[in-house]
Amino acid sequence: MKAWVINKKGGIDGLELIDRDIPKPGPREILVRLKANSINFRDLSTIKNASARGISGQRIPNSDGAGIVEETGPGVTAFKSGDRVVGTFFQNWLSGPIHDGVMPSALGGPIDGLLCEYALLKESGVLPVPAHLSFEEAATLPCAGLTAWNCLIEGGKARAGQTVLLLGTGGVSIFSQQLAKMSGIRTILTSSSDEKLARAKKLGANDVVNYREHPNWEEKVLELTEGRGVDLVVEVGGAGTLEKSIAAVRVGGRISLIGVLTGGQIDPTSIMRKSVTLQGIYVGPRDMFSRLNTAIAHNGLRPVIDETFEFKDAKAAYRAMEKAGHFGKIVVKI
Structure with a gap:
């Protein structure tokens, strides 16, 4: 062979x-x-x-x-x-x-x-x-499929009517979009490409954010959730985006972390202050x-x-x- x-x-x-x-x-x-x-x-x-x-x-x-x-x-x-x-x-x-x-x-x-x-x-x-x-x-x-399911449904505990933030358009994020649509979960999806954002909308993304146009995309996410923040973030970026994800999630919300795509450091104080559940998913x-x-x-x-x-x-x-x-x-x- x-x-x-x-x-x-x-x-x-x-x-x-x-x-x-x-x-x-x-x-x-x-x-x-x-x-x-x-x-x-x-x-x-x-x-x-x-x-x-x-x-x-x-x-x-x-x-x-x-x-x-x-x-x-x-x-x-x-x-x-x-x-x-x-x-x-x-x-x-x-x-x-x-x-x-x-x-x-x-x-x-x-x-x-x-x-x-x-x-x-x-x-x-x-x-x-x-x-x-x-x-x-x-x-x-x-x-990718099982990771998305775990991040969103079993580990993420998201349910119909809640709002989830998805970062990018790779395998896990797109699977998460499909599963969220299937489950009645609202999504906000980010990308640097308007073409990809348009494709995500066709898959059922409720709101999209171009992070090149909105470098402080966490502020746009808060605006889209009337200042409350999302219930869950499927965090594929890693340390480089985690701080913004913490800012975008609601008090008492949850972040499913799988990403190693971007480097950086994070101050854990904001996790404590918002009582955020940060969980690694493998x-x-x-x-x-x-x-x-x-x-x-x-x-x-x-x-x-x-x-x-x-x-x-x-x-x-x-x-x-x-x-x-x-x-x-x-x-x-x-």
């Missing part, structure tokens, strides 16, 4: 397409013939700075992939050959709060990921693909993913894919992610 691997050179140019033997499934394992991957900022960061993540040898990148069950190992009862499946970001996180044993099971980091033609996954490390989705659409769900467990898929299937939601690349052009897909001009998800078709 063919597999892309991170090598010692590092970076996008250091990705290497190699041949590996097709693995054989052991007990409670399934062999998946992969049909699509999607790329997350985390995948790009891993490739560009693998040594900082403890990766010293060849490692297959990418956490998110979907495909067809090719073969099952002894004891597998939940799936059979021919089933359409999507992998879970963490192979060891089935339910409940995150714990130390979860971290070493993240695909495309501590263990090999899915930018390859075949992969071995645990029986408990996959879920059925919602029937109405293509492989390309399903491949966008394990990280994807979610398998049972939460299953609930997301149920909601997606029930509502017929289709993920937004900005651009699709062929497997042989995987480097170009990462360069597109690096340019940060995408709206929704970037996908590699295998």
Whole structure:
């Protein structure tokens, strides 16, 4: 089989397409013939700075992939050959709060990921693909889709009638917009592009703010909420935008923090003064993913894919992610 691997050179140019033997499934394992991957900022960061993540040898990148069950190992009862499946970001996180044993099971980091033609996954490390989705659409769900669901619904506790602030138009923000629209939640979405803001409006964004026109965009958000602030912020920017997000959230509000896109420092005093709940979100467990898929299937939601690349052009897909001009998800078709 063919597999892309991170090598010692590092970076996008250091990705290497190699041949590996097709693995054989052991007990409670399934062999998946992969049909699509999607790329997350985390995948790009891993490739560009693998040594900082403890990766010293060849490692297959990418956490998110979907495909067809090719073969099952002894004891597998939940799936059979021919089933359409999507992998879970963490192979060891089935339910409940995150714990130390979860971290070493993240695909495309501590263990090999899915930018390859075949992969071995645990029986408990996959879920059925919602029937109405293509492989390309399903491949966008394990990280960005589930993170958005956790940030907004399960961890974020947002409900119909509340207002949520979404930053930018990357995968998590656009998924959050779709899920909010589906759930009756008002959204305010920011971007530096009027074209992207217009697309977000078509997806149901109630209000939009161009942060180049309004550098102090938190003031515009307060204006749009009559001075109260939003109930929840899905914070993808990180330290560079967190201070503005704290200013934009209401007293007693909540911020779901996933972002590492911008650097900076934050004074925690404002968090205390407003009694803000600031929570880190790192994807979610398998049972939460299953609930997301149920909601997606029930509502017929289709993920937004900005651009699709062929497997042989995987480097170009990462360069597109690096340019940060995408709206929704970037996908590699295998």
